[in-house]
Amino acid sequence: MQYDIAAIIRGYAQGYFLMADECDRLGWYESKERTLIPLDQRFRYPKSLQRILNQERFTVAINRNFQGVVAGCANRETTWISPELEKIYWQLYQAGYAYSFETWQGDELAGGILGIVIGGAFIGESMFYSIPEGSKVAMVKLVERLRQRQFIMFDAQMMNPHLARFGAFSVDYQEYKILLQKSLEVSCTLI
Incomplete structure (x- = not known):
C-alpha cells in the first residue's frame, strides 16, 4: 500500500505526530506540551556515560539498518508502532524523510534513534x-551531528525520566509551533 507521504509530512510540519492505539488504529496526535532535546549548552549527560564514550566501544552510522532500528523500537510489550506505521516509516525513509541514527558494537546493532527530518x-x-x-x-x-549540521530543533515529543537526564525540557504548544516554523x-541534512 502506498501512503500519501506529502500529506504525512504536512501533518508533522503542522505539529502533529502519528501513533497507533492499543488496537493498532493509526491516528494523528498533538500535545499541549512538547519535549525538546537542547542543542546548546543545556544538553548534558551522566559522567558515567563520558567514560563509555571515551572507551569508543560503539561506532555510529546513519541508515545502515533502518528496518532493524524500526523493529527494535517496536519490540516492546506495549508499543505505539503498529505494522502499518512501520510501513509508513519505510516509505518516509525511501522518500528521504525518515532516518535511523545507530550505534554498533562490531557487527551488532547496539541501539538507535528513529526520526523524521x-x-x-x-x-x-x-x-x-x-x-x-x-x-x-x-x-x-x-x-x-545535529549541531554540526546546524539543526534548529530536536523534538522528542513526550517527556520521560530518561530524556530528562539529557537536559530535555518542555515547551507549551504555542512556543513549539514558533520553533517548528523557524525550523521549517x-x-x-543529516547525511
Whole structure:
C-alpha cells in the first residue's frame, strides 16, 4: 500500500505526530506540551556515560539498518508502532524523510534513534537499545551531528525520566509551533 507521504509530512510540519492505539488504529496526535532535546549548552549527560564514550566501544552510522532500528523500537510489550506505521516509516525513509541514527558494537546493532527530518527539525519518534548504553551513546552522537549540521530543533515529543537526564525540557504548544516554523524555514541534512 502506498501512503500519501506529502500529506504525512504536512501533518508533522503542522505539529502533529502519528501513533497507533492499543488496537493498532493509526491516528494523528498533538500535545499541549512538547519535549525538546537542547542543542546548546543545556544538553548534558551522566559522567558515567563520558567514560563509555571515551572507551569508543560503539561506532555510529546513519541508515545502515533502518528496518532493524524500526523493529527494535517496536519490540516492546506495549508499543505505539503498529505494522502499518512501520510501513509508513519505510516509505518516509525511501522518500528521504525518515532516518535511523545507530550505534554498533562490531557487527551488532547496539541501539538507535528513529526520526523524521523536516527542514531544520529532527523529530525523534522512538529509540531502543539491545546492548546497554547503546541508545545513550546514540543520543550524544546524534546531538553532536545535529549541531554540526546546524539543526534548529530536536523534538522528542513526550517527556520521560530518561530524556530528562539529557537536559530535555518542555515547551507549551504555542512556543513549539514558533520553533517548528523557524525550523521549517531552513534546510538541513543529516547525511
